[in-house]
Amino acid sequence: MEQEPLVSIIIPVYKVEKFLDECVKSVVAQTYRNLEILLVDDGSPDDCPAMCDAWAARDPRIRVIHKPNGGLSDARNTGIAGATGAYIYFADSDDTVAPTLVEDCLNAMREYDADLVMFQFDTISENNKPLLSNYRHNDFTEVQILTPVEAIKKQVKAEIDGYFWAFLAPASTYQGTGFSFPVGRKIEDLSRICNVIGEATRVVRLPKALYHYRMREGSITANWDPQLTRDWTRAADDREEYIVHRFPELKGFMTLQQLNFFANLDYETMRQSLIVGLKIDPEDADALRRRIEGLTKSADEGDEPVPETLRELLGLLKLGITKVADGTFGKADGSGTDGDAENDDVTLADRFRDMREDWRQLRIQRIENAEERKAERKAARNGVTFESVLH
Numbered sequence: 318m319e320q321e322p323l324v325s326i327i328i329p330v331y332k333v334e335k336f337l338d339e340c341v342k343s344v345v346a347q348t349y350r351n352l353e354i355l356l357v358d359d360g361s362p363d364d365c366p367a368m369c370d371a372w373a374a375r376d377p378r379i380r381v382i383h384k385p386n387g388g389l390s391d392a393r394n395t396g397i398a399g400a401t402g403a404y405i406y407f408a409d410s411d412d413t414v415a416p417t418l419v420e421d422c423l424n425a426m427r428e429y430d431a432d433l434v435m436f437q438f439d440t441i442s443e444n445n446k447p448l449l450s451n452y453r454h455n456d457f458t459e460v461q462i463l464t465p466v467e468a469i470k471k472q473v474k475a476e477i478d479g480y481f482w483a484f485l486a487p488a489s490t491y492q493g494t495g496f497s498f499p500v501g502r503k504i505e506d507l508s509r510i511c512n513v514i515g516e517a518t519r520v521v522r523l524p525k526a527l528y529h530y531r532m533r534e535g536s537i538t539a540n541w542d543p544q545l546t547r548d549w550t551r552a553a554d555d556r557e558e559y560i561v562h563r564f565p566e567l568k569g570f571m572t573l574q575q576l577n578f579f580a581n582l583d584y585e586t587m588r589q590s591l592i593v594g595l596k597i598d599p600e601d602a603d604a605l606r607r608r609i610e611g612l613t614k615s616a617d618e619g620d621e622p623v624p625e626t627l628r629e630l631l632g633l634l635k636l637g638i639t640k641v642a643d644g645t646f647g648k649a650d651g652s653g654t655d656g657d658a659e660n661d662d663v664t665l666a667d668r669f670r671d672m673r674e675d676w677r678q679l680r681i682q683r684i685e686n687a688e689e690r691k692a693e694r695k696a697a698r699n700g701v702t703f704e705s706v707l708h
Contacts, residue, residue, distance in 0.1 A: 321351045324419050325402030325488065328410050329392035330369060331359040336411040336531065339445075341372050343413040343529075345379070349420040354379045357396045360386030365410075390498035390505045393481075397491045405488045407481040411531050413441075414482075418527040422485040425521050429462055433517035435477065435484040438528035448532055454478040461522040466564060468520040469511050473560070473574050479510035482528055490516050499555070503545055508552035515563045 326344055330337060344354055356369040358381060366383060373379040384395055393407060404423075408414055422434040437455040440448040453476050463471070471477045490496065490513055498505045514520060557575070561568050 321349075322403035322423070323351050323353055323401065324349065324404045324406060324423075324485070325353045325355060325396075325400035326406045326408060326419075327355045327357065327393060327396030327400060328408050329357045329359055329389055329396065330365050330410045331361045331386070331389075331392070332363055332365065333361075333410045334363045334365050334368060335443075337365055337368050340408065340410050340413055341379075343416070344408060345372075345376050346416050347414075347419050348417050349423065352378050352419070353400065353402050355396045355399055356381045357392040358383045359388070359392040360384060388500060390500045390502065393498050393505075394500070397496075400488060400492070403488055404485055405491055406485050408528075409482055411533065412482065413529045413531075415527040415529070419485065421523060421525065421527060425460075425523055426485075429460075429519065429521045431462070431517075431519040431521040433468075433484060433486050433490075433514065433520045434523065435468075435520065436523040436525055436527040438480070438483060438530050439526045440530050440532050443531065443533045452478060454483070455526070457522065458524050460524065461520075463520040463522065465515050465517050465520060466567065468514045468517070469560060469564065469567070470570065472511055472514060473556075473571065477510075477514075477522075479506040480530075481506050481510070481513075482530075484513070486513050486517070499551075502548045502551060504548045504552040507549070508555040511556050512559050515559065 328340065328344070333340075341354070341356070344352075354376070356372065356379060358366045358369050360383075366381075369381040369383075373381045380399070382395055382399055384392070387395075396407075397405065406419065406422075418436070422436070425431060425434045438452075439455075440450040442448055456476070468477060472479065494516070496509070496512060499508050502508070553575075557571050560571055
């Protein structure tokens, strides 16, 4: 690794005139100076194009690319094509970065012989006030050194978030490999995060918040709609397809993780959010039911056994989804009254909650047993047994 490689920072810009200056200011203030800063104006209809040009006039490291609006993925792909640095970093134009972000990442690459460096982040309001947040991504206090497989498992289990602004990677990960973000869809980070992790040789995670994520109205998650649900499903499918192709040994792991995801959904949340809030239609409900059936079949044929409690839990969930797909959710079956149907739904919800609690307790018990075995092994290495302690 050369001592001062050029780092390309790609910032897609669209309708963020209120926050753009603050974002770019934090980037040009990096303690590491050898930067190429690409402001990709995605056809923004406000003052952002002129603001980008003004920044380019002030700092020779800044280049502006003006293009018709094509969405975040298209803007990122345009930035990748125009980047000339040895490393590429993505920032969102309404957020800010810590002054040592690039320097800390490059130092970690040298110190730990890694080619992918991830880090923590914090959250701020539209007025830059710190906000409390509890992301599992940030739930570690020491440097973590991981293999790509270990990092992928953490990502799938939601211990590593998919945000592309939460890591620095080599440009060779993106360029000349066929990599591209999916144009015309959202949830693009989830769709491609494991492609980046999987091409690394060693992954390092730094317990330091180097990015300030702004929570504001108008964001994707603040305006959820049924299309986003479909985009999320497609992104999850993209991720699984890559993982199973690149690491076939993880097929059983992926299947069980998806089953666990469905099992941990709360029945009432499914009923309210998917059916009412997201206006899920019978075709989508049927697709979800078939997905659960397919995953269960794949798990049965694989090497990873499906716990019976998980199987029963998924059966109840599938029953609820089936009622949506058949258009009978909340309706009488002809042999009773509307009240009977409502009571059936309540009973189903109660059973599902009870099963979830049983599953949760089982998982807790398994964790406790694992910790006990770990303590026994440690004690044995020190020449101590639990029997001798008791006596």
